[in-house]
Amino acid sequence: MVDEHLRVKDRKNVFAIGDITNIPEMKQGYIAEMHANVAMKNIKMMMSGGKKKKMLTYKPGSEMAIVSLGRKDSLAQFPFATVIGCLTGLIKSKDLFVGKTRKTRGLDPKRVQD
């Protein structure tokens, strides 16, 4: 159980992120990354002696899920509609976000053997 700053209930300096939290939202990897960004900033803020009221608050956003159907197609669930086909396939199906994920970690998006 976590509070709005992602601290474990009744603990001031222990954080929890990802699927293990009790936040009422889908359990997804990209959402765990959003938790990580908030927890990381709050930990940094605490380490530099900042006050609790300056802590970032995590608010669940709109939810999305994409299931790849081969290299080209996918089924995508957006907040406003569920869509199937090659247009939604353009979002994820080519490399399953591997390139994007590598880029955010400072790695070459094209090399996969690192």
Ligand SMILES: Cc1cc2nc3c(=O)[nH]c(=O)nc-3n(C[C@H](O)[C@H](O)[C@H](O)COP(=O)(O)OP(=O)(O)OC[C@H]3O[C@@H](n4cnc5c(N)ncnc54)[C@H](O)[C@@H]3O)c2cc1C
């Ligand atoms: C089939 C499937 C497909 C999915 N597809 C997507 C997708 O396309 N996009 C997306 O965003 N999300 C997807 N998800 C969800 C995503 O995988 C999870 O939301 C994400 O992995 C959660 O990350 P986490 O770090 O919170 O937990 P986890 O990734 O589950 O990591 C927890 C880790 O803790 C370890 N662990 C457990 N107990 C202990 C212990 N006692 N001691 C030490 N280690 C322990 C586990 O072995 C595991 O490695 C999918 C999930 C599944 C099951």
